[in-house]
Amino acid sequence: GQSLEQPSEVTAVEGAIVQINCTYQTSGFYGLSWYQQHDGGAPTFLSYNALDGLEETGRFSSFLSRSDSYGYLLLQELQMKDSASYFCAYRGYNKLIFGAGTRLAVHP
Amino acid sequence: DTAVSQTPKYLVTQMGNDKSIKCEQNLGHDTMYWYKQDSKKFLKIMFSYNNKELIINETVPNRFSPKSPDKAHLNLHINSLELGDSAVYFCASSQGIANEKLFFGSGTQLSVL
Numbered sequence: 632g633q634s635l636e637q638p639s640e641v642t643a644v645e646g647a648i649v650q651i652n653c654t655y656q657t658s659g660f661y662g663l664s665w666y667q668q669h670d671g672g673a674p675t676f677l678s679y680n681a682l683d684g685l686e687e688t689g690r691f692s693s694f695l696s697r698s699d700s701y702g703y704l705l706l707q708e709l710q711m712k713d714s715a716s717y718f719c720a721y722r723g724y725n726k727l728i729f730g731a732g733t734r735l736a737v738h739p
Numbered sequence: 740d741t742a743v744s745q746t747p748k749y750l751v752t753q754m755g756n757d758k759s760i761k762c763e764q765n766l767g768h769d770t771m772y773w774y775k776q777d778s779k780k781f782l783k784i785m786f787s788y789n790n791k792e793l794i795i796n797e798t799v800p801n802r803f804s805p806k807s808p809d810k811a812h813l814n815l816h817i818n819s820l821e822l823g824d825s826a827v828y829f830c831a832s833s834q835g836i837a838n839e840k841l842f843f844g845s846g847t848q849l850s851v852l
Contacts, residue, residue: 664839673829673843674782716780725794725836726772729782 633657635730637719642736643709651704651733653719663695663702664720664727674718677704709737742766745830745844752820753852759816760847762830770794771813772831772841773805782829788813789836820851 634656643649653663662681666674680686680695680702692705706713716732745762752758764771772795773785787795791807802818813830830844 661837662839666841668780673845674841675843676840679839718782720839722837722839726784726787726797727839727841728784732780732782734780 633723633728635719635721635728637717637730637733639731640734640736642738644738645709645711647709648705648707649709649735651706651717651719651735653702653704653730655700655702655719655721657721657723657728659723660697660700661722663693664722665691665693665704666718666720666729667715668718668732669715677717706735711737711739713737741845743830743832743842743844745828745847747847748845749848749850751850751852754820754822756820757816757818758820758849759814760828760830760849761812761814762844763812764830764832764842765811766832766834766842768832768834768842769810770833770836770838771807771810772833773813773815774829774831774843776827776829776846778826785828786813786815787836794836817849820849822851825849825851 637653664679665677668674678693690707695702714737718732720729743764770789772787786805788807807813827846831841
């Protein structure tokens, strides 16, 4: 079958580092994407990993291990504005399939 | 200029009514989508169109009818609204079917009373 699993909630303090994990199960896999969605807002694209390894974009990094069917999003130097939901996603047949999302709460 | 714009932002209506949501993108993308996000924030694809052609219809009730008059527009008409249709509906677009980067509209919060 096809599935994506990620924790439902993560809590962290300002300035800390947090890792949001995502495991997937699918018969055909092209890569893993990450999206951010603030409350009341639209999902916005953060990153995409097609190959194994770490991709860094500013304070955010994303990692993929195809052999482990696993990826993560790493957020460094957390800020209050990073409080949002984060979704991992993979491409199915002509469509992007999203995980259930991880709600990140950043506290002072 | 907003890249993907959808209207209205809020829609409150009675059960049994018919309503439409409009979506337009000015990114020059070939592919457009409708996603439904329920109260648990689960994002589920409903339809995708590529160059005005329906590519995906994800077992959506036929009360939902998308229409793409051109590549830049994808509208969603819903007949005989039901309580369970209450959700946030997002329009999105991408450059090609296989592109991982989707651009989402701001969403339409539909409340069926």
